Each structure stands twice: as C-alpha cells, then as structure tokens.
Amino acid sequence: MTRDRFLLLLKCWHVSDVSNDDKTDKLHKIRDMLSMITDKFQNILNPGKYVVIDETMIPWRGRLGFRQYIKNKSHRYGVKLYKLCTPEGYTYQIEIYTGKKDQKREVDHSQKVVLKLMNNLTEEGRIVIVDNFYTSLSLVEKLLSQKTFLCGTLNIRRKYLPKKVINAKIKKGQIIGKMNKKGVKILNWVDKRKVLMLTTCKDHDDKLIDTGKKKRGTNESIKKPGCVIMSSYYTTLKKGIKWWRKVIMELIFGTALINAWIVYNSINDDRNKMPKRLFVEQVIEAFTKKDLEVDTEATANNAHHLEKGSKKRRCVGCYDKLRAFLTSREADKKVKKILTECTSCKKYYCLTCFNEKHP
Incomplete structure (x- = not known):
C-alpha cells in the first residue's frame, strides 16, 4: 500500500455514526467504541482482591478543549485517562477526563473518579491501591460504607489529618500512626524521606514487616510498613491525526494488546509464556496474513520435502522456540x-520442526 492511500484510508476512518451523535458529549466520536472496548475488557477477566487506580496520558499537542498539561509526566500534553487495573497491569475500566463539569474542589473530582471506576466492584471486600491524588478521609469513609478498603500515599495538605502524626519528628526507620473509630489509619514513616500513608486495611498497623531484602554492605534486613509494601502494586503515535483517532489507536493497539498478552501468559505455564515483544510480533503476523488460503494437492512443484544443502544454517523452527524466552543473540548461540x-x-x-510446520 502506498503512503497516500494509507493516509486517505486513515482520513475516512470513523468509529461512530455522525448523524446520530450526541453533540453535547465531548467524546461522541468515540463513545460507542469506548463502551464496546471496556465491555470486552470486563467480560474477559474479573479482578481479584486488589485493584490499582492511576492516570496516564495519550500524547496530544493539537487544539483540544480538554487537553491536559501534567508537569511530571514524560508526555506533558495530552488526553488524560484514568484506569482501573489489576496489579499485573490488566486494564479493567477506563474513564477519559473531559474537563471540569463544575467548580467544586479537586478532591471532589478525584473522589468521583475512584467511585465511578469502582462502580460495579464494591461490596466484595476489595482493596483499592491509589496515590496521593485520590486519597482523602471522605473517600475512604465512603468506600468503607460499601465494604471496600483503600491503601495509598497521602498528601500532607489534606484536611482533618491528625497533627500529632503528620508533624511528628521521627528518625529514619521509625513509624508513628493513629486510627479512628471507623478503622481509618494514618501512618507517618521515615525512609529516605517522610512517607504519609492512609489505609483502611485491617492487617495494616504501625509495625514494620521484613521485606525479605537485605541492605547492601551491612546485610541488614530491610523492613517497611505493610501498607507501603502493598502500595508498591502501584505500578509513538503518528503526528497530525485527529485526537479521537489517536485515543482509539492507543486503546486498540496499546491497552487491548497488553490485556491480551497478560491473559495469554496467565493461562499458560512458565514454559509457554511469551515476552511482550514476541507476542506483539506474532499478533501482527497473524493479522497481516492473507485472508484466504487455497488448499491445493501436492505436486512436484509445490510439495514440501527436505534436501541436503551445501552449507550449515540454523533451524528456523528451533530458533523461533528459543526466542520465546531468550534474546536474539542468546538464541542464535544455542540453536542447532x-x-x-x-x-x-x-x-x-x-x-522435528519440518514435520511440525508441514503436518
């Protein structure tokens, strides 16, 4: 396909019926596709006890009413997505931020994001892992009323925090905490710097737990609060195209592909698990094959059989098998x-590989 034809097809690519679009919805160009994709994500896998909420940016520097600027992101300008994922990285739910709908405080917005993403996952005792953008006393109390627990870092500027805890002068390795009648715990722990944590998990307290790791040089055990250990779960598109096409391309070729890779590895044993790059390559190869394969009887012209060559070379089948868990250089050294x-x-x-390839 020529470049001009590809660009023409891309220009004609739409994922919604423009005549029936709700123009008051800022995402009307992708709403149907977005709903279909998230429905598929949710039908394939049901999250376990732990879920993680975080935001990500889809790079975009063009003109857009809800384009965001986040200083500490690798892509500072773009479309902001909120994701609810499993600790392994499987994306279960997505919300696209389209700007403020009212003038209420930002804490209200972050609370709404969490509650919306957790909409059909409450009342089952799950634990939500978040960062300090989302944590607040009002949010954890709301989640507790829905039998859902929360663990995450805490912004020192949040309201109604116990000053004896957040202002405590403690040394490196020490921890102090306080719990209210509802079971909400706020902890202050000093590692390389002060770390404030908010948690409602029943087994989290002000005791330090051995992580199983050792300090370099001293061989001393590294200990951390349980909530800090749990919070560790918190884990190039073409220029010049429409913003909504960029979002859809990211969801299909990025998020959906990663989800498929995670599911593939989760249902296979260690021997058959596949590196992400090889999985992506095989998906691309599968989709770029010709749609129709014509079966023909073997003749002298098209029959497959082995003949002795003049020079030794690597077996293609053995090499592909080794590449599933080795680098190209390592596979090249080991292949027969x-x-x-x-x-x-x-x-x-x-x-062996010839018979597998040509049964």
Whole structure:
C-alpha cells in the first residue's frame, strides 16, 4: 500500500455514526467504541482482591478543549485517562477526563473518579491501591460504607489529618500512626524521606514487616510498613491525526494488546509464556496474513520435502522456540545448525520442526 492511500484510508476512518451523535458529549466520536472496548475488557477477566487506580496520558499537542498539561509526566500534553487495573497491569475500566463539569474542589473530582471506576466492584471486600491524588478521609469513609478498603500515599495538605502524626519528628526507620473509630489509619514513616500513608486495611498497623531484602554492605534486613509494601502494586503515535483517532489507536493497539498478552501468559505455564515483544510480533503476523488460503494437492512443484544443502544454517523452527524466552543473540548461540532445507519454503528445518510446520 502506498503512503497516500494509507493516509486517505486513515482520513475516512470513523468509529461512530455522525448523524446520530450526541453533540453535547465531548467524546461522541468515540463513545460507542469506548463502551464496546471496556465491555470486552470486563467480560474477559474479573479482578481479584486488589485493584490499582492511576492516570496516564495519550500524547496530544493539537487544539483540544480538554487537553491536559501534567508537569511530571514524560508526555506533558495530552488526553488524560484514568484506569482501573489489576496489579499485573490488566486494564479493567477506563474513564477519559473531559474537563471540569463544575467548580467544586479537586478532591471532589478525584473522589468521583475512584467511585465511578469502582462502580460495579464494591461490596466484595476489595482493596483499592491509589496515590496521593485520590486519597482523602471522605473517600475512604465512603468506600468503607460499601465494604471496600483503600491503601495509598497521602498528601500532607489534606484536611482533618491528625497533627500529632503528620508533624511528628521521627528518625529514619521509625513509624508513628493513629486510627479512628471507623478503622481509618494514618501512618507517618521515615525512609529516605517522610512517607504519609492512609489505609483502611485491617492487617495494616504501625509495625514494620521484613521485606525479605537485605541492605547492601551491612546485610541488614530491610523492613517497611505493610501498607507501603502493598502500595508498591502501584505500578509513538503518528503526528497530525485527529485526537479521537489517536485515543482509539492507543486503546486498540496499546491497552487491548497488553490485556491480551497478560491473559495469554496467565493461562499458560512458565514454559509457554511469551515476552511482550514476541507476542506483539506474532499478533501482527497473524493479522497481516492473507485472508484466504487455497488448499491445493501436492505436486512436484509445490510439495514440501527436505534436501541436503551445501552449507550449515540454523533451524528456523528451533530458533523461533528459543526466542520465546531468550534474546536474539542468546538464541542464535544455542540453536542447532543443520544442512536440511525445505525445497518449497526455502528455509532450513530439522526433521522435528519440518514435520511440525508441514503436518
């Protein structure tokens, strides 16, 4: 396909019926596709006990009413997405930020984001892991009323925090905390710097837990609060296209592809698990094959059989198997070198791989 034809097809690509769009919805161009994608995500996998909420940016520097600027992100300008994921990285729910709908405080906005993402996951005892953008006393109390727990870092500027805890002068490695009648705990722990944590998990307290790791040099055990250990779960598109096409491309070729890779590895044993890059390559190869394969009877011209070549080369089948868990250089060193070549494919195979490839 030529470049001009590709650009023409891209220009004609739409994912909604423009005549029936609700123009008051800022996401009307992608609303149907967004709903379909998230429905698929939710039908495939049900999150376990722990879920993680975070935001991400889809790079965009063009003109857009709800384009965001976040200073500490690698892509500072773009469309902001809120995601609810499993600790392994599987995306379960997505919300796209389209700007303020009212003039209420930002804490109200962050609370609404969490409650909306957790809409159908409450009342089941789950634990939500978040960062200090979302944590607040009003949010954790709301979640507790829905039998849902929260753990995350805490912004010292939040209201109604116990001053004896947040202003306590403690040394490195020490911890202080306080719990109210509802079971909300606020902890102040000093590691390299002060770390404030908010948690409603029943097994979180002001005791330090051995992480199983050792300090370099001293071989001393590294200890951290349970809530800090749990919070560790918190884990290039083409220029010049429409913003909504960029979002859809990110959801399909980014989020959906990563979800598929996570599901693939979760249902396979260690021997058959696949690195992300190889998985993506195989998906691309599968989608770029011709739609129709014509079965023909084997003749002298198209029959597959092995012949002895003049030079030893690596077995294509063995190399592909090794690349599932080794780098290209490591696989090249370990792969067997053979003399047998398929006369039809013009590729070198050992007898085992030849029979697998041409049953």
